[in-house]
Amino acid sequence: PLPCTPALPTEVQKAGQLNRTKIAEGGRKLRKSWGVSWVVLAGNSLIFYKEPKGPAPTAWCPASSRPESSVDLRGAALDWARDLSSKKNVIHLRTVTGNEFLLQSDHEATIQEWARAIRGVIRQLDLE
Numbered sequence: 001p002l003p004c005t006p007a008l009p010t011e012v013q014k015a016g017q018l019n020r021t022k023i024a025e026g027g028r029k030l031r032k033s034w035g036v037s038w039v040v041l042a043g044n045s046l047i048f049y050k051e052p053k054g055p056a057p058t059a060w061c062p063a064s065s066r067p068e069s070s071v072d073l074r075g076a077a078l079d080w081a082r083d084l085s086s087k088k089n090v091i092h093l094r095t096v097t098g099n100e101f102l103l104q105s106d107h108e109a110t111i112q113e114w115a116r117a118i119r120g121v122i123r124q125l126d127l128e
């Protein structure tokens, strides 16, 4: 296996496992398909990685894996996804390019922390 590279291109503010689905691409609605992603909040981006195969997520190193996709948070909007899912603890992220994602955790505190962290980055970018 690849050794873990400690140096990341931008500082990781938050990382963890969330349920995720993309619900729109360029303003066009997509069919929902929930899956588990490793989500990393770093710099101006929210980066999604495929769930690593095998055990020990603590041994997983984002710097040595290729992201599945990444979201530019500049101008993005984050809300609670009240009417967009039957699941609990869901947040709704919309980018300026019309891509929309739902992020969910079974633990309310976890999704609240993510909401706070993502909002913090969006607000900071709005001030720049």
Ligand code: I3P
Binding pocket: 031, 032, 034, 084, 085, 086, 087
């Ligand atoms: C969808 C699936 C999703 C569900 C979605 C369903 O069905 O059950 O989990 O979203 O609801 O359409 P399928 O697998 O057949 O595509 P939630 O779990 O977020 O409710 P929706 O159509 O009301 O968005």
